Structures are given as C-alpha cells and as structure tokens.
Amino acid sequence: MTGASGFIGGRIVEVLHASAIAPVRAGVRRWTAAARVGRLPVDLVRCDITNPADVASTLAGVSHIVHCAVGDRGVTVDGTRTLLAGALKAGVQRVVHISTADVYGMPEGAVDESHPLTYTGRPYGDSKIDAENVCQEFARRGLPITILRPTLVHGPFSVTWTVEFAQRLQARPWLIAEDDAQGMCNLLYVDDLVGAVLRALEAPTLPGEAFNVNGPERPTWNQYFHALNDAMGLPPLVAQPAARARLTALAVQPVRRSAKIMLKHFQPQIMAAYQRYDWAKVVMKRAEGIIRKTPSPSEFPMYRRRASYSTQKAEQVLGWRPQVAMSNGVRLAADWLRHQGLVTGAS
Secondary structure (H helix, E strand, O other): OEOOOOHHHHHHHHHHHHHOOOOOEEEEOOHHHOHHHHOOOOEEEEOOOOOHHHHHHHHOOOOEEEEOOOOOHHHHHHHHHHHHHHHHHHOOOEEEEEOOHHHHOOOOEEEOOOOOOOOOOOHHHHHHHHHHHHHHHHHHOOOOEEEEEEOEEEOOOOHHHHHHHHHHHHOOOEOOOHHHOOOEOOEEEHHHHHHHHHHHHHOOOOOOEEEEEOOOOOOEHHHHHHHHHHHOOOOOOOEOOHHHHHHHHHHHHHHHHHHHHHHHHHHHHHHHHHHHOHHHHHHHHHHHHHHHHOOOHHHHHHHHOOEEEOOHHHHHHHOOOOOOOHHHHHHHHHHHHHHOOOOOOOO
C-alpha cells in the first residue's frame, strides 16, 4: 500500500486490517503524517516512491499493491514509474492503481471508460493521465495492473469534499446560488471505493483495464449541500442570489491569490508574525475565514456541469456494486465531523 497516510489510503489500510484478509504493509512518505494508520498493528514503513531503493525494500515479500500515493508531478508520474518498475522486478501478482475521473476532462452527459482521456491544463488531472500512461506501458510489459477511476470521494477525513464544505456551510452567508449548483455531484462514499479496490485485487481482469467507480445515486450539488447541512444540524440553508455570489467570488480572488503568493515566498516570516503579534492573528484569521467561505470563480463550471460516470463495467467485470446512499454517507460524515469538533453552532 502506498499513500497510506492519506484519506483514501488510510481507510483502505483500516479495512484490510479489520477484515484480516492478509497482512498489510503500509507505506508512508513522512512519519509525521502517519498518526492515523500508526495506531494499527500493521507493518508501517517509510517509502518514498521516487526512490528505487525505498521501493525495492518496501516490496520485498509483497504480492499485491494498492497504489494511492499522490503529490506533485514527480510523485504522481515519476513515482508511479519507479514503483511499477520495482513491482515488475519483484514479481508482484497484482497492482491496483487509484486514478481519478478527472482524466476525462470536463465532459457532459454519460461518461463510460471509452471516453477519451482529455488534458485540461489542470495539474492534478493532467498528471493522472500521464500516470495512467505509465500504467499502460507496464501492463504491456506483463505487469498485472488494474486502474480505478473514482469520482468525488467523500466521508470522514475527506478534506476537499467533506471538511471544506462543512466549514463553508457554517460560515454564512452561503455563497453558492441554487441556479449555479444544478449539475451532477457524482458522490462516492469512501467505503464503496474500498469495496471496489478489494474486488480489483482479486478479479481476473486484463492488464491495464480501467474502471469507473461512482456512487449509487446521481444527486445534484444542491442536494448534497442541503443533505450535509441538515446532517450537521445547521439552520436551513439559504443561498444568496447568483449575481451576488459570483461578484463576491470575483472580489475575493485577489485576496486568495495574494495569500498564496505570500505563503509561498514568506511563510516563515508570516508564521513568526502570527505567533508574536495579536493584530497579525486577527488579520490572518479574518483573511482565512473569507477565503474558506467564498467559492473561487473556477468552481462554478463544476457545479453546473451535468456529467454522469457509468459504473456498468465495474459491476459486470469486477462484480462490484456501490452500497452507500448519499443520505447514509453524509450522516456518517457528520457524525465524524462532530466527533472531531468541526461542527459548531449546530442545533
């Protein structure tokens, strides 16, 4: 297992350990990020997948790999190449590579695995396409590898699709208008993805075969926002008019960009000022609050897009079927958010 300290990788380790299917070796890049899986009695190892020596040591005696590690291009693409080269040399029986539905670009309508992979200029999706190309290269060399393309994975520990939206929902006014969020959300609860991984580890598939992994429903973004809001016990969600929401997003964009530039070039000095001066804490917290509750202009096309990712192939070939309805998934996520102290002001 690579990327065991992440949201998805951590959950896969938990399920593999709890089900006692096989001994688990959990690879993490940094010890400081390993607290979640470190509490389990699994074989925890430090593995930088861009380092051939680390990969060779980690793969000694390993029969199956679930590859979840992701990062910059060096990790996502070059690291995948190094890992698969090590897997081929070690005689690994099966690799399951976690890709993303982002490899399809920004499609509309029904999307199955025959849809072309499309570069958009966005680093995450583009690097995942290149990583899939590396997988196909090694599949042609005889490495048994299966590619999974999950949609929007939510649930406990999901920063992007659970925690950040929970923070926004609590920071009123809500700045995503109803008319701007009629697109399909394609929610996938994390345990349904884990189920697909378990099937992919044992199902007899062709090397390099890819499968969409999506949830059992196709809610709109509006439906997801309201469901998560209600599950957290917050007051009814009242969206601002579309024009005001979009103008606010545009107005905050310079603040967002400036914050990124300042943190990139002056993070030590900024943190020193934060710790030393009360006024700096007030200013930074205020700016952070504004940025967190305000959508960026680039998000609105995503909320309007009506694409549905088919799982028919995964159901037929892998024998997998999603089980967790959105209502159950957001309830479990809200329970975790409360346990973590991330929900305040709930009824």
